[in-house]
Amino acid sequence: MSKNAKLFLGVAVLYLATGLLISWNQALFILNFALVSAIMALGVNIQWGYAGLFNTGIMGFAALGGLSVALVATPPVREAWAAGGTGILAGLGIGLATLAAGITLWKRMVPGRNRALALTLVLLAGFVIFRMVFDPAVTAVEAVNPSVSGNLGGLGLPVLLAWPLGGLLAALAAWGIGKTALGLRSDYLAIATLGIAEIIVAVMKNEDWLARGVKMMNVQQRPWPVPFEVDLQANPTFLNLANSLGFDPVTGSSILVKLTYMAMILAVLAGIIWLSERALNSPWGRMMRAIRDNEDAARAMGKDVTRRHLQVFILGSALAGVAGAILTSMDGILNPGTYQPLRFTFLIWVMVIIGGSGNNWGAVLGSLLIGWLWLIVETLGPTVMSGITAGMADGPLKAHLVDSAQHMRLLTMGVILLLVLRFSPRGLIPEK
Amino acid sequence: MDILNALVAFLNFVFIPGLTYGAQLALGALGVTLIYGILRFSNFAHGDTMAFGTMVTILVTWWFQSIGITAGILPTALLALPFGIAATAALVLATDKAVYQFYRRQKASPTILVIVSMGVMFVMNGIVRLIIGVDDQNFADGGRFLISAGEFKSATGLAEGLAIKGTQAVTVITAFVVVAALFWFLQKTRTGKSMRAFSDNEDLALLSGINPDRVVQVTWILAAALATIAGVLYGLDKSFRPFTYFQLLLPIFAAAIVGGLGSPLGAIAGGFVIAFSEVVLTYAWKKVVTYVLPESLAPDGLLQLMATDYKFAVSFAILILVLLFMPTGLFKGKSF
Numbered sequence: 001m002s003k004n005a006k007l008f009l010g011v012a013v014l015y016l017a018t019g020l021l022i023s024w025n026q027a028l029f030i031l032n033f034a035l036v037s038a039i040m041a042l043g044v045n046i047q048w049g050y051a052g053l054f055n056t057g058i059m060g061f062a063a064l065g066g067l068s069v070a071l072v073a074t075p076p077v078r079e080a081w082a083a084g085g086t087g088i089l090a091g092l093g094i095g096l097a098t099l100a101a102g103i104t105l106w107k108r109m110v111p112g113r114n115r116a117l118a119l120t121l122v123l124l125a126g127f128v129i130f131r132m133v134f135d136p137a138v139t140a141v142e143a144v145n146p147s148v149s150g151n152l153g154g155l156g157l158p159v160l161l162a163w164p165l166g167g168l169l170a171a172l173a174a175w176g177i178g179k180t181a182l183g184l185r186s187d188y189l190a191i192a193t194l195g196i197a198e199i200i201v202a203v204m205k206n207e208d209w210l211a212r213g214v215k216m217m218n219v220q221q222r223p224w225p226v227p228f229e230v231d232l233q234a235n236p237t238f239l240n241l242a243n244s245l246g247f248d249p250v251t252g253s254s255i256l257v258k259l260t261y262m263a264m265i266l267a268v269l270a271g272i273i274w275l276s277e278r279a280l281n282s283p284w285g286r287m288m289r290a291i292r293d294n295e296d297a298a299r300a301m302g303k304d305v306t307r308r309h310l311q312v313f314i315l316g317s318a319l320a321g322v323a324g325a326i327l328t329s330m331d332g333i334l335n336p337g338t339y340q341p342l343r344f345t346f347l348i349w350v351m352v353i354i355g356g357s358g359n360n361w362g363a364v365l366g367s368l369l370i371g372w373l374w375l376i377v378e379t380l381g382p383t384v385m386s387g388i389t390a391g392m393a394d395g396p397l398k399a400h401l402v403d404s405a406q407h408m409r410l411l412t413m414g415v416i417l418l419l420v421l422r423f424s425p426r427g428l429i430p431e432k
Numbered sequence: 433m434d435i436l437n438a439l440v441a442f443l444n445f446v447f448i449p450g451l452t453y454g455a456q457l458a459l460g461a462l463g464v465t466l467i468y469g470i471l472r473f474s475n476f477a478h479g480d481t482m483a484f485g486t487m488v489t490i491l492v493t494w495w496f497q498s499i500g501i502t503a504g505i506l507p508t509a510l511l512a513l514p515f516g517i518a519a520t521a522a523l524v525l526a527t528d529k530a531v532y533q534f535y536r537r538q539k540a541s542p543t544i545l546v547i548v549s550m551g552v553m554f555v556m557n558g559i560v561r562l563i564i565g566v567d568d569q570n571f572a573d574g575g576r577f578l579i580s581a582g583e584f585k586s587a588t589g590l591a592e593g594l595a596i597k598g599t600q601a602v603t604v605i606t607a608f609v610v611v612a613a614l615f616w617f618l619q620k621t622r623t624g625k626s627m628r629a630f631s632d633n634e635d636l637a638l639l640s641g642i643n644p645d646r647v648v649q650v651t652w653i654l655a656a657a658l659a660t661i662a663g664v665l666y667g668l669d670k671s672f673r674p675f676t677y678f679q680l681l682l683p684i685f686a687a688a689i690v691g692g693l694g695s696p697l698g699a700i701a702g703g704f705v706i707a708f709s710e711v712v713l714t715y716a717w718k719k720v721v722t723y724v725l726p727e728s729l730a731p732d733g734l735l736q737l738m739a740t741d742y743k744f745a746v747s748f749a750i751l752i753l754v755l756l757f758m759p760t761g762l763f764k765g766k767s768f
Contacts, residue, residue, distance in 0.1 A: 054543055127737075180756060186543045187474040188755055191685050195748030198682060206741045342557070342678070346550055353547065400565070407561035414554025418531055421548055 004361060004429050011368045018376065025251060026379065028258040032330065034371025035265045036323050040344075041351045041363040042272055043319030049358035049431065050285065051312040052292035054186040057177070059344035060197030061317040063204055063336065064173055065166030065324025069219050070154055070211040070334045072162035077153035080144040080209075085152060087137025088209060091130055098126025141209040151212045159219070163268070163325045170321025171314045173200070178313040182306070197345065204336040211334055220332040226260045229253040261330055268326070269364075272319060276360045288312060289358075342410070347374060350413055354420045356427025365429055373416075374409055381405035438723035440592040444581075445719070450704075450711040452600045452669055455607035458703025459662035460680065461687035462614065462696055463655040469631035469694035470651040471532070473545035478659060479681030480556035483674050484523060485660025486667045487564045489516030490571045497573070505575040507602060509664055516664060520656040527552055528652050536648075553678075560674045569672040572599055592723075599668040610661055611700060614654070618696065623650055631694060682744060683710070686751035692761025701762055706747045714740045 019027035040058055047053040101122050109115040142150045181192045204211065211217045220228075232238045232253035242249040279285050291298040291305050299305050328334050347370065355366020385405035392398045420427065460482060467475045475481075492512035502508045531552060535545055578601045581593025618624040623646070630637040630647045638644060663677060670676075687706045691698025717735035738746065754761060 054546070181752065184755055184759070187546050188689070188759070190546060191474065191682075191689070192748075192752055192755055195682055195686070195751055198679075199745045199748055202742055202745050206739055342554075346554065349547070349550065350554075404562050404565055407558055407566070409558070410554050410561060411558030414551050414556075414558055417551035417554060418548065421544075421551060422531075422534060425544075 004365075007365055007428055008368075011365060011372070014369075014372050018372070022379065023251075025254055025258070028255060028262060030372055030375045031368075032258060032261055032265060033375060034368045035262065035269055036327050036330070037348060037351060037371050038364045038367035039265075039269055039272060039323035039326070040320045040348045041355065041367045042269075042276055042360060043316040043323070044348050044352045045316075045357060045360060045363040046276060046279075046319070047312055047316035048352060049363070050280065050288040050292065051309060052186075053182070053309060053313055053316075054190045055193050055313065055316065056190045056341075056345050056349070057193030057197035057200075057317075058320045058348050059339050059341050060193075060200035061170040061174065061320035062324030062327070062344050063197070063201050063339045064170045065321035065326075066328035066334050066336075066339075067204060067211055068166035068169045068321070069159060069162040069325050069328040070217050072155055072157050072165050073159040073219055073329070074154035074217065075156040077144065077149045077151065080141045080149065080152050083144050084137035084140035084209070087133055088141065088152065091134030091137060094126065094133055095130045098123060098130065101126070138207075138209050149212070150215075151209050151217075159329050162329060163322055166325030167318040167322040170324070171318040174314045174317035175310070177317075178310045182309050182313060194341065194345070197341065201336055201339045204339075211336075214335075214337055216337075217334040218332065219328060219334050226257055226264075229257055232256065265326060268322065272322075273360055273364065280360065347413065350417050352427075353417065354427055356429040356431065358431030359427070359429050362427050362429035362431075366427065369428075370413070370416075373412065377409035377412055378406045381408045434723045437590055437592045438720045440584075440590055440594050441720050441723065444592065444594045446708075446711055446715055448596060448600060450708040452603045453711065454704035454707030455603050456662050456666045456669065456703075457683055457687045457707050458700040459607055459610065459658050459665070460684035461691065461699035461703050462611070463658035463662070464684055464688040465691070465694055465696060465699040466651055466658070467655050468688070470627060470647060471536070471545075473542045473549065474685065474693075475655075476546060476549040476681065477553040477556055478655075478684065479678045480553050480560065480674075481520060481524060481656065481659040482663030482666075482680065483560045483672075483677035484556050485516045485520035485656065486663035486672055486677070487560050487674075488519040489513055489660065489664045490564070490569055490667070490672060492516065493571050503574060505598070507572055507574040507599065507668055509571055509573075509668055510602070510606075513661065513664055516660045517657045520660045521653045523556075524652045524656045525649060528648065557674065557678060564674070566674055569667075571672065572668045574598055597669070599665075603665045603669055606661065606665060610658070614658075614696070617654075623647075627651065679744065682751075683707075683747040686747040689751055690754045690761055692763040695761065695763040698761050698763030705762075706750060709750055710743045710746045713737045713746050714743050 015027050015031055018030065040062065043061075044055070044058060047055050102119055105119055105122060106115065109118060141152060144150060177193070177196055181189055181196070184192060205214050207213060208215065227235075229250075233249050238253065238256075239249055242252050287298070287303055288308065290301075291303060291308055295305055348367075351366040351370045352363050353366070354370060355364065356362025382402050382405045385402045385408075389398045389401050460478065463481075464475060464478050467473070467478070489509055489512045492515040493509045496502070496508050496512055501511065503511050531548060532545070535548060540548075575598040578596040578598055579594060581595040584590070584594040585592075618628055626637065626642040627647050627650060629640070630642055630644065634644075637647075663672075666677075666680070683706050687702035688699050689702070690705055691700070691702025715736065721735055
């Protein structure tokens with residue numbers, strides 16, 4: 001058996017042990033989390049492993065994917081559209097037109113004081129008109145039934161459509177970001193994308209008309225690809241099955257739902273791996289690696305490095321968008337407050353680097369391993385800590401140690417990342 | 433009279449908060465810029481270094497308070513600060529020995545060092561959360577106000593009050609002293625000169641017999657001191673929460689880059705540019721404008737350019753604009 005198969009087998013044993021020793025429900029929960037992360041990790045791998053782009057804005061693209069679930073699957077709020085829909089659309093149009101005018105001006109005019117002055121004037125005027133059109137519309141929309149909606153709502157389409165559309169939304173954003181930021185050198189690109197991701201999440205938190213902001217949004221109303229646990233527990237066929245096979249219907253329904261999701265995520269993941277592998281081993285993949293290893297030489301061979309970078313940036317970010325959409329539709333709730341860079345950006349990076357950047361299977365393995373570790377430390381940490389502190393007298397110190405044990409996972413991740421970078425910088429499954 | 437009221441409102445709500453926040457950012461950005469100048473990478477762990485230093489200072493402050501040592505009108509944290517700096521310096525020196533030194537010897541690319549600093553960030557973040565937890569910690573004591581709004585109103589007879597918190601005064605004065613000392617060190621002492629030489633031209637510096645290990649060590653100690661002071665001042669002024677400190681990394685980077693990475697003077701200018709833009713763009717100007725304009729022209733809206741929640745967005749937007757149009761920053765830092 002090859003070394004790689006053994007590694008995957010080892011990870012499988014971890015999940016089986018979790019299922020047998022803790023619960024299958026928990027094991028499946030972790031597995032689904034890891035599989036979704038694997039899609040994001042493949043996105044990072046395409047950007048970093050294939051092309052050497054240092055993108056730390058994964059969180060922003062995942063958040064856009066989540067947003068697309070709300071925009072696609074929830075029913076439209078007709079009153080809100082009547083109150084301010086046109087105003088909001090017009091406002092956004094004016095904003096975009098101002099930006100476009102500014103960019104054209106910047107490109108067409110001769111550099112100098114006149115250009116700077118004209119640009120400032122155009123942007124200022126655009127901003128004032130934008131606020132004049134946009135603000136009253138937003139106030140009107142947010143006043144419509146604020147306790148349950150106060151937003152424009154979505155398109156009312158089946159939620160499965162949100163997965164590809166989430167990718168598309170992220171790709172669109174990546175196009176805009178890539179156009180402006182990709183010329184930067186790598187650590188500036190990292191800082192810029194980190195900032196842009198924060199801006200995206202800030203917009204989602206504050207623009208209540210879009211998806212209710214921090215008031216959160218229930219995205220479970222539309223035709224659902226997976227049955228609800230509650231419906232299953234009321235379904236006589238399912239109850240009979242549970243009786244005859246001898247399992248508890250509550251746990252059983254939860255496990256069945258998770259298994260369905262797992263099958264769907266696996267299907268998406270398999271498709272993406274197949275496509276990425278084909279791309280990696282095609283002339284296109286060779287070209288990308290050539291650009292990564294020596295940009296100047298690739299440019300001298302007539303390769304359009306800027307365009308290729310943009311292309312790969314869009315592809316990788318789209319995958320993060322798809323993963324974000326899957327995650328939100330699985331949670332059934334869109335809460336912009338949960339998007340945190342440690343979890344959505346840096347953890348994915350740890351997965352890719354530990355798995356082996358430049359290798360798709362490495363990224364998947366890294367996600368399964370690190371995803372498991374990330375969640376299992378949360379579950380087991382307090383237990384282990386109570387074991388360690390069992391000899392201590394009860395008191396604030398002991399309580400504090402047990403409480404904070406779940407933060408062990410940050411420390412563990414950091415130490416693992418540093419060890420891998422130092423002693424095995426090519427990761428568990430190195431690039432071929 | 434109305435102009436005076438407008439001026440006081442401006443000072444109270446825009447100038448003083450901006451000045452304080454700017455001083456805190458400037459100190460943080462100085463640390464980032466020093467590390468960039470000497471070690472040549474962007475240190476993602478700087479925010480968490482600040483959090484660590486502040487945490488140690490808070491713990492020592494609590495200990496001092498429990499045994500009855502206070503600094504009178506000044507916050508006790510100032511007495512605890514040296515302990516915080518020492519602990520942080522020890523931590524970053526140990527980190528350098530255990531982690532960064534290896535990559536320096538290898539002449540690893542800056543990108544690898546950034547990823548390594550991501551690992552260090554995780555570890556420090558974990559340590560801080562493990563020891564002090566994730567909640568808000570308030571550790572400010574001493575005099576609350578230098579001037580309170582009520583006193584100011586009764587003394588001057590103006591309708592607007594001017595309040596200067598004790599922590600704001602402490603921040604600005606401490607920042608001024610620290611920056612003066614740092615510049616004196618860099619300009620006048622032998623070690624400071626060798627640091628600048630090393631930053632300008634590494635090979636030439638090595639050739640003239642400068643000990644690189646010593647330069648690196650001093651840089652880390654300075655960065656630790658700056659990070660701890662910045663973190664403690666921020667914590668005194670607002671409050672301490674590990675996650676906030678991680679988020680501070682972005683405005684601090686913005687300040688360092690806007691000023692020009694590698695340029696200490698630029699870091700200070702950048703800190704104030706970022707802080708004032710954040711405050712000016714998110715402040716509701718209605719109050720100030722109402723005083724200045726005649727009654728018939730009084731504004732209806734709040735005259736707020738952006739919601740307060742977009743504070744961070746402002747600093748990133750400036751950062752991105754500077755990166756695109758002026759990649760070396762205001763003070764010609766190192767772009768490549």
